[in-house]
Amino acid sequence: MSLAPRLDLRQSQSLVMTPQLQQAIKLLALSNLEIETFIAEELERNPLLDSSGGDSEDSAPERDAPEPVEARDEPADTSELLMGGGEAAGEAALDVDFTAETFHHDSPSDAPGSLDGSLGLSGTASGGAPEDGPDFDSFADNAESLADHLMAQAGATIDGHDLFIAQHLIDQIDEAGYLTVPLLEVANRLGVALARVEAVLAQIQTFDPTGVGARNLAECLALQAKEADRYDPCMAALIDNLELLARGELARLKRICQVDDEDLADMIRELRGYDPKPGCRYGGEPVPAVVPDIFVARRGDGWAVEINAATLPRLLVNRAYYVELSGGKQDKTSKAWLSDCLASANWLVKALDQRQRTIIKVASEIVKQQQAFFHNGVAHLKPLTLRQVAEVIEMHESTVSRVTSNKYLSCARGLFELKYFFTSAIQSADGGEAVSAEAVKNAIRTLIAAEDPKKILSDDTLVEMLNEKGFDIARRTVAKYREAMGIGSSVQRRRQKALEGV
Numbered sequence: 001m002s003l004a005p006r007l008d009l010r011q012s013q014s015l016v017m018t019p020q021l022q023q024a025i026k027l028l029a030l031s032n033l034e035i036e037t038f039i040a041e042e043l044e045r046n047p048l049l050d051s052s053g054g055d056s057e058d059s060a061p062e063r064d065a066p067e068p069v070e071a072r073d074e075p076a077d078t079s080e081l082l083m084g085g086g087e088a089a090g091e092a093a094l095d096v097d098f099t100a101e102t103f104h105h106d107s108p109s110d111a112p113g114s115l116d117g118s119l120g121l122s123g124t125a126s127g128g129a130p131e132d133g134p135d136f137d138s139f140a141d142n143a144e145s146l147a148d149h150l151m152a153q154a155g156a157t158i159d160g161h162d163l164f165i166a167q168h169l170i171d172q173i174d175e176a177g178y179l180t181v182p183l184l185e186v187a188n189r190l191g192v193a194l195a196r197v198e199a200v201l202a203q204i205q206t207f208d209p210t211g212v213g214a215r216n217l218a219e220c221l222a223l224q225a226k227e228a229d230r231y232d233p234c235m236a237a238l239i240d241n242l243e244l245l246a247r248g249e250l251a252r253l254k255r256i257c258q259v260d261d262e263d264l265a266d267m268i269r270e271l272r273g274y275d276p277k278p279g280c281r282y283g284g285e286p287v288p289a290v291v292p293d294i295f296v297a298r299r300g301d302g303w304a305v306e307i308n309a310a311t312l313p314r315l316l317v318n319r320a321y322y323v324e325l326s327g328g329k330q331d332k333t334s335k336a337w338l339s340d341c342l343a344s345a346n347w348l349v350k351a352l353d354q355r356q357r358t359i360i361k362v363a364s365e366i367v368k369q370q371q372a373f374f375h376n377g378v379a380h381l382k383p384l385t386l387r388q389v390a391e392v393i394e395m396h397e398s399t400v401s402r403v404t405s406n407k408y409l410s411c412a413r414g415l416f417e418l419k420y421f422f423t424s425a426i427q428s429a430d431g432g433e434a435v436s437a438e439a440v441k442n443a444i445r446t447l448i449a450a451e452d453p454k455k456i457l458s459d460d461t462l463v464e465m466l467n468e469k470g471f472d473i474a475r476r477t478v479a480k481y482r483e484a485m486g487i488g489s490s491v492q493r494r495r496q497k498a499l500e501g502v
Helices: 019-028 032-045 090-094 146-157 161-171 183-190 194-204 217-227 233-240 242-246 250-257 261-272 319-326 332-369 371-376 386-393 397-403 437-449 459-468 475-484 490-500
Strands: 294-299 302-307 316-318 408-411 414-417
Touching: 019 332, 019 397, 032 332, 146 161, 146 194, 161 183, 161 194, 183 194, 217 233, 217 242, 233 242, 233 250, 233 261, 242 250, 250 261, 294 332, 302 332, 316 319, 316 332, 319 332, 332 371, 332 386, 332 397, 386 397, 437 459, 437 475, 459 475
Parallel strands: 294 408
Antiparallel strands: 294 302, 408 414
16 A cells, blocks of 8 residues: 555535525524614625615516515425525525534425415515504604703703713613712722712702612602601611511511501601602613514414515515616626626525525424414413424425524414423423423413412412422422522512512
């Protein structure tokens, strides 16, 4: 055997992950609103893309738009190649496991069930812009921020260098209205005396809303009690011992405040009327509303599943413009650039169309698996895993994971993230079919909501009651689920009920 170096030629087959294919796979994990942002960037980059709705009859023959998902009769993998000449066809190209040693196809088939288009929840035809209607965002007031509100008051009452100090302190007040930095740190940073910073803060604490600029909850409540002229020694003692009030040690509080039951109850009612977060009444950053990506509605004996086309611009290829540009004199560079633009536009239109098909296919299988939930509610939610859905639709588990990420489903029972329908299984106490962990959480929540204030249910009691309902569950699991739902222990709930009864 020769040990000398030599050159060999070998032939092998492999699936090459082109940048376009990688981008197409990443599109699966984006929500409709993120897709809208991506499309806006592509429209700026590619002159051959057009997002017009195509309402004009003159423009219709000039466009090459993907047909809506529900209008296609042929399977998605029959002819059109996703890459326009690549080796990976249709959805199979998107169905790739990045963690695998070699990329592979899970299945060449992806023929979505056809819809008759009668769901009509998007308010559009096929991916077009929504029809004109009321813009509810326009009714929202331009809420003044807390910082702007405080600065307006500071400008009217404070001047000179103190105004600069006030501006710095206001910048350190959070959305709840609390000062988040020590005054000594502010004094050192600005190079002024601590007493001067304290004097400016005292002025800020007189601003509206009452309690703003406090450094802790006790100071916030004390400022509001002074404003209401209720800050007497008894109220001061109560505010200084809020931790005892939180623990429900009312007898000890009566001794500290030197009051009887009636006076203590009156003081507690007074505290409940104060605002522990006075800054929250002023607008901060607006919280964006969750927009559903998929609509599910009852149709006869089954369910109709439809993409929310209102959030998806209708992306078209302007072939008339391409013909116009290619008809002129071009050098080699311009011709190559124009060809790249056309190929990129065709790829994006096909990739977005394939994305819709994949989402519809996964969502339809989820609805099929969880029909009991859509009929009867969360108590009938079945255990479901990504692998179960992937095996039925003959796709890879990682593809189902991408499709269900950042996607929301709207149905008659509310708005749910697609991941919500995938829950672990809890074994039935009678040896029957396993139940969903979410159904167990719902049962725990229902039992605690209906408990007698004079007979708070312990975790052990909850276990016994759940076993009677057919849930074979351990005490530590009940405690874990209870804490995950933000429900306190039996001791905490007993104290809370006692305080509510005062």
